[in-house]
Amino acid sequence: MSVAGASTLAAPPSVTVPSSTGIDARVVIAGPGARAIAFVLDYLIRLALSFAYLLIAAWAILGNLDFDVPTDSETLWSLAGIVPSLAIFFLYHIILEPLMAGRTPGKRLIGLRIVTPEGTVPSVGALMTRNVFRLFDSLPALYMIGLSFVIFGRRHRRVGDLAAGTVLAVDRAPFLEKLGLGTLASKRGAASPDAAWYEMRRRAVALSRRRGSDVAAALATVDDYRRVANALGKKADGPGAASATPAITTPTTPARLIAFLSKIRSATGLALLSACRGRRGDDLFPTARTSGSA
Numbered sequence: 001m002s003v004a005g006a007s008t009l010a011a012p013p014s015v016t017v018p019s020s021t022g023i024d025a026r027v028v029i030a031g032p033g034a035r036a037i038a039f040v041l042d043y044l045i046r047l048a049l050s051f052a053y054l055l056i057a058a059w060a061i062l063g064n065l066d067f068d069v070p071t072d073s074e075t076l077w078s079l080a081g082i083v084p085s086l087a088i089f090f091l092y093h094i095i096l097e098p099l100m101a102g103r104t105p106g107k108r109l110i111g112l113r114i115v116t117p118e119g120t121v122p123s124v125g126a127l128m129t130r131n132v133f134r135l136f137d138s139l140p141a142l143y144m145i146g147l148s149f150v151i152f153g154r155r156h157r158r159v160g161d162l163a164a165g166t167v168l169a170v171d172r173a174p175f176l177e178k179l180g181l182g183t184l185a186s187k188r189g190a191a192s193p194d195a196a197w198y199e200m201r202r203r204a205v206a207l208s209r210r211r212g213s214d215v216a217a218a219l220a221t222v223d224d225y226r227r228v229a230n231a232l233g234k235k236a237d238g239p240g241a242a243s244a245t246p247a248i249t250t251p252t253t254p255a256r257l258i259a260f261l262s263k264i265r266s267a268t269g270l271a272l273l274s275a276c277r278g279r280r281g282d283d284l285f286p287t288a289r290t291s292g293s294a
Contacts, residue, residue: 013155015167017119027119028170030112032150035168039143041106046092050085057081094131098124103171113171126164133160 013029030038058065061077069077096104101121102114114130116122122130137146137158146158155167
């Protein structure tokens with residue numbers, strides 16, 4: 001088997017989504033391993049939250065941490081202690097996924113997000129449908145039905161994903177980025193296109209949180225995006241590429257990318273308007289002023 005064929009087989013499944021930038025965005029589908037890790041993390045988190053609530057309720061209602069329930073407090077303990085604890089455990093995904101736009105704390109740590117095949121965040125109804133079918137996926141035990149669909153399915157979708165029309169895609173993992181991205185780039189001696197993409201995103205987020213408008217920073221961020229997009233496009237067209245169509249393998253959804261570009265365009269327009277009104281003056285282009293004076 002050739003090297004190109006091996007790399008093609010090893011490529012993760014993905015969904016290519018056209019975008020208004022002219023360069024397609026490829027939503028990478030999460031595999032069984034990433035899904036399992038995120039599920040275990042979420043399971044431990046909701047188990048810890050439920051048990052923590054039980055301890056607090058036992059101390060407040062029963063006055064002890066031994067769960068010794070007096071006869072006259074059984075009803076109160078059931079309604080204010082056991083029922084809310086069970087609700088925290090079983091409604092964890094149903095409540096957090098709509099609030100966190102298709103994520104849970106476990107998915108966020110691993111860098112996963114529930115999206116539609118078009119790369120957008122699913123509706124609340126789709127997320128509810130996905131969680132209702134979680135009961136079927138868990139049958140007969142240990143999620144055997146859902147795990148079988150994820151392992152043998154072409155896009156690693158469980159029954160809940162098929163019913164809701166969703167996929168579990170690779171997204172940003174801020175926790176993992178802080179742990180290893182900078183170290184990996186420094187060891188290689190030069191930042192890879194993927195590392196440059198994350199660096200560009202970090203600068204873009206910092207720019208969006210800054211008060212006021214800065215034309216130089218906005219234009220520099222747009223130039224960074226174009227440079228990284230070209231690098232990733234060439235990487236996708238290199239030997240062993242899955243297709244001949246230029247595409248960016250990005251961990252973000254096209255909707256977030258388009259929203260980011262709109263913010264950059266708005267910031268640039270406001271700053272240019274401010275410059276035309278004479279409020280920025282020559283401070284906008286210090287390089288040109290210096291070269292002209294020289």
